[in-house]
Amino acid sequence: MPKIKVPNFSECPKLSILEFGAVLGDKDKNTLAIERAIEKANKMGCATVVIPQGEWITKKIHLKSNVNLHLAKGATLLFSEDPNDYLPAVHTTWEGMECYNYSPLIYAYECENVAITGEGEIKAKMDVWEKWFARPSGHMENLKRLYMLASNNSAVIERQMVNDSANFRPQLIQFNRSENILLEGVKITNSPFWTIHPYLSKNVVIRNINVYAHGHNNDGVDPEMSQNMLIENCVFDQGDDAIAVKSGRNQDAWRLNTPSKNIVIRNCTVKNGHQLLAIGSELSGGVENIFMENCNVSEDAKMFHLLFIKTNERRGGYVNGIYMNNITSGNIEKGVLGIETDVLYQWKDLVPTIERKLTPIKNVYLENIKAMNMEFVSRILGQEEMPIENVNLKHVVTDTLTIKKHIHEHVLNFNDN
Known part of the structure; x- marks a missing residue:
């Protein structure tokens, strides 16, 4: 960088x-x-x-x-x-x-x-x-x-x-x-x-x-x-995601051809929000080299995930190199990590798929994560024709899980140490 x-x-x-x-x-x-x-x-x-x-x-x-x-x-x-x-x-x-x-x-x-x-x-x-x-x-x-x-x-x-x-x-x-x-x-x-x-x-x-x-x-x-961003020492108390890294939607982003990359986020506090760090779903230009460290989510924050990567069959683009380190959190409604490849919200029935392009997602690293109660540690829902690759969890500590530790479909090389 x-x-x-x-x-x-x-x-x-x-x-x-x-x-x-x-x-x-x-x-x-x-x-x-x-x-x-x-x-x-x-x-x-x-x-x-x-x-x-x-x-x-x-x-x-x-x-x-x-x-x-x-x-x-x-x-x-x-x-x-x-x-x-x-x-x-x-x-x-x-x-x-x-x-x-x-x-x-x-x-x-x-x-x-x-x-x-x-x-x-x-x-x-x-x-x-x-x-x-x-x-x-x-x-x-x-x-x-x-x-x-x-x-x-x-x-x-x-x-x-x-x-x-x-x-x-x-x-x-x-x-x-x-x-x-x-x-x-x-x-x-x-x-x-x-x-x-x-x-x-x-x-x-x-x-x-x-x-x-x-x-x-x-x-x-x-x-x-x-590209080339630093976000530090901030307090976020908002109704949606705290940090949402995006890179355009479908044909527009393919035309502009400019990934979001080299983004460092550190020493931030989140009091409320859906995700601490979201990637997508508008990621058609690509997302790479995102690093978050030393952030804290308040115990009473209404948080869905700490990291949520979302895309769908219309987006294309790619996700490569997402790093989170030294994160603490209270209760989480869903889990530490979510990756979903069929997120369309209101668009699912509103408009058709004009051109189908899947999103390769790989090299996701979470280390030294401490959180309280949640449904799961990770839920990764890849696609059979393009599995998620290289997801690494190290020293991820939680209190209580209400469903199961990992819920996975179509993932290659997942490591949990």
């Missing part, structure tokens, strides 16, 4: 949004002030845009290269609940498929040397997004439409997903096709969709972040087709 390039703004000038007309309680003035400050910082070649103490309601924020968005202690960026505040639509994604949708609340597109830092809070008002959690009428039809457009390799500009019925929620923070990224120190509260989404990005450091987001699809961090 090459050394990560981390942007450094310590010697750069600071620009307060107050200098650009920000006023507490005035959404329009704050939005314009932040936009003007970011524009000037970018033209200066290196500057920090400071959000001072207070609650600053705003619309979308689009970052630019060589800019650090800094939230001072006691500062809150409060993002509007009005979907119209995240228009015009931007080039983004929905569950691994590229499209034009509502802008992420904080969005960096084709940026270099960009950061979000400080001791303040990023918070989303959830009034409308919560209603969209239930997938209102028309949402599933728009999902089908996007799936078919992507499956036929339609131009991304044709995939316009802002209309009266799609209700595709935006990500909270998305770094899209960007490099040299730092996200450090801030608290994040609430998210319409995925919370932190590095997409087709390189050299990413996420550290000392505190996430609280208990809505639908509220993963903590979703690295997707991104």
